[in-house]
Amino acid sequence: MDPIRSARSSRALYARPGRLPVVASDLGELRGPTSGTIELPHRLFWQADRRVDLDAPGLLTWMYETVLTEAVQVDELRAWLHGPTLTRLWPQLYLPRGVRHAWEQRHPVLRARGIAA
Template sequence: MGAIPMRAARPYQSRPGRAAVVVDDLSTLRGPTSGVVELPHRLLWRPDRSIDLSESWQLAAMYEVVLVEAVRVDELRDWLDGATLVRLWGELYLPRGVRRAWEDVHPALRRMQAAA
């Protein structure tokens, strides 16, 4: 399996001391889009890490968590779906650094944000 291009958008941080991680190609994001999933403890620090993807608020919350907590591209690839990310983008509550990092690489997301 080949390496997946990624960017650690440096001055942009997901939180202090952690660079926001961004993929170059949204089509590489092929995470689950239905069912109930359980995020790893490294991403979601609570006992019940189950997410019901049919519940829109849980789906959005999972995307927010993964976008902020991911430190590797494989975490983004494993849990996010490109088309779903585009659809949810304007609704997501994200730190400014995460939003700017992703919108710099994917201008279409900036347009989605402006339209929301």
């Protein structure tokens, strides 16, 4: 086995270096907000003003990308993501390859949405 190739391929599985993606076991448990103004916790978004208007074009998608990449606990996914909305937005989300792979492995419906897009 080529150790360099192995290290590169395993790095692709990380949401952030040294951290594996967190995936909810059931999309139905994701019941987060889909509209209005929310304030993300500092742990997920490191700015002084963490308010996000989910009704503004592109910000709902951006918030999903941020949460999917930064979450370290399933409770964060449950609090901020909404299953049907995640499924709808999936083809448009710009995610690290490892995050996308982990979610599509656990939830084939997302993989099917990505292929159909």
